[in-house]
Amino acid sequence: MLILSGLISTPLLSQNDAADTVYSVTDTLPDDYNLFSKDEVLDISLSFDIKYYKRKRSDEEYLDAVLTYYTGENDSITRNIKLRSRGIMRREYCDFPPLLLNFKAKDSVGKEFNKINKLKMVTICKKGQEDYLLREYLVYKIYNILTDYSFKVRLLRINYINTGDANKRDRQFAFAIEPVDLLSKRLNSFEVPLRTLHRNIIKPDMFDRMAIFNYMIGNVDWAVGNQHNVVVLQSGQSDRPDLGICIPYDFDYSGIVDTDYAVPGEGVDIKSVRERAYLGLCREKQDFEKALKEFSDNKDAIYGVIRDFPYLKEKSKTDMIKYLDGFYSQFDKRNSIVNNLLFDCRRYGK
Structure with a gap:
């Protein structure tokens, strides 16, 4: 088995987001x-x-x-920055690709953008698709309910000024994703360099939480082996420092978001992203029951994230809640949820 201890702390940016170091941030x-x-x-x-x-x-x-950005009713702060597009599929498909913002070191001091060097921003892919973005934002917030080992996000309302078209303006929602270096520092850990990893080197409770969460939201677009839409951290303060910590991101292919471009992944026997498939490892029934308890205990809080969010259309809220109902309906007297996880893990997780 591959042991993680001894790996060098090397912060990395995922999804081809490596950038030059001209705009580095001090610590x-x-x-x-x-x-x-x-x-x-x-x-x-x-x-721009x-x-x-x-x-x-x-x-x-x-x-x-x-x-x-605006610090008060009549106060604002202006910064000269660099930006570029990022991502893989969305960079090719979207009318407005996601952004990577790059700050100068002196501009990363104080206020909202304190200590931020590079910032990943999710934008509205195409006109009329605001709900997709807001749904994905809420998925991150739901995972925050379950664990601190998750990416924080911040909703933004952006006034875009197009300097290439007579300063034409457009106002849209977007959201920023916590940079990996801030996440690592918050969790007293460091990112494991990108390499092929076996799922057995991840802490079992964290792997199971992530796998069940992805099952709940209908997401099969992830893999620990090649760290696809998963960041792996290591913490020397963990009770098992030889095991990694996995944190998922990018949920636009999930059934609960249900974008028009999302398709099921290869090797998974589903016809639509609205169907669920569990890609986690097989466990004993009692282990699954223990892992599922936090989902059951947090059901009201999870639903509350959606119900209390003021910017999503009621129709979309209803659809997201109905989709979650399909997960929670399996918590029945026959223990259907555990049986379904066991059935899928024998096909996919092994």
Whole structure:
């Protein structure tokens, strides 16, 4: 079995998001405040050549941009930054590809963007698809309910200013994802360098939580082996420092988000992303029951994340809750949920 202890701490950016080090951030700031310390929507403006950005959609070429965010009713802070597109499928498919923002070291001091070097931002893929973005944002928030070992997100309301088209403006939602270096520091851990990993080197309770969560939301677009939509961390303060910590991200292919471009993954016997398949490892029944208890205990809080969110259409809220009902209906007297996990893990998890 591969042991993780002894690996060198090497922070990495996933999804081809490695960037030059010209805009590196110093590490001398207090940790008590950053973009992800609050939940309310943050209003910002981004001014850059959007016309050129959409045409080139390069994940290598950085464009000059101006970011303005508002610290009060009449106060704002403006920063000159660099940005580029990121991702794989969404960078090719979306009319407006996701963004990677790159801050200068001196601009990463204080306020909202404290200690942030590079920031991944999820944008609305195509016009009329705001609900997809808000649904995915809520999926991150639901996982936050279950564990601190999860990516924090912050909802943004962006005023885009297109300098390539007579400063034409457009206002849209987006959300920012906690950078891996901030996540690692928050959890007193470091990212395991990208390599082929076996699922057995992940802490069993964390692997099971992530696998059941992905089953709950109808997501089969993940894998620990090649760290596909999964970040693996290691913590020397863990009760098992030789085992890794897995944290999922990118949920646009899940059934609960149900984007128009999502298709089932290869090797999984489902015809639609709205169907569920459990890709976790097989466990004893009592182990599954223990892992499932936190999902049962947090059911009301999970539903509350959706019901209490003011920006999603009621129709979409109803659809998300109905989809979760399909998961929780398996918590019955026949223990259907455990039997279904056991059936799937023998086919896929082994």
